[in-house]
Amino acid sequence: MPHLRSLELDDIGVDTDLSDRPWSRYIRAISSLIGLQHCKLRKLKYYLSISRADDLLYTTIAGHGRYTSPGDRFRLVFRDGHDSIELHGVNVGEKIKELANYVAAAEAQKLQKIASDNRVIDLVVGIIDAIEDQSTNKESALS
Helix, strand or coil: CCCCCEEEEECCEEECCCCCCHHHHHHHHHCCCCCCCEEEEECCEEECCEEEECCEEEEEECCCEEEECCCCEEEECCCCCCCEEEEECCCHHHHHHHHHHHHHHHHHHHHHHHHHHCCCCCCEECCCHHHHHHCCCCCHHHC
16 A cells, blocks of 8 residues: 655645644644655645724634734744745654644644733744743754
């Protein structure tokens, strides 16, 4: 039975309310692909459900509430601030699992920041070095 050896996702998004942590979930699923030796992810986005009232845009995050928002999509960035990552080699699955952990932490941090600010200040999810420094260094392979 053939296995997928290379996967590239470019400029795509998921329709979400962010609280379901979809990119981390999908990235974790990618990590289980047997025989994967190359993975490139570029310009991953979260499409938001936007409502308008009083000339303001709002996004509703399930279980968290409604927040003013400057736009209709978050973009995922990685630790170095780039919007892409490319992984090669025999241990790509393990690196992708570490990436999924990073993305899950970034998504959780973004929700926490929105709740504490009571609004969406920027549309970036990622770059969470302070949280990573306190972790068990599972993300070290991504630096």
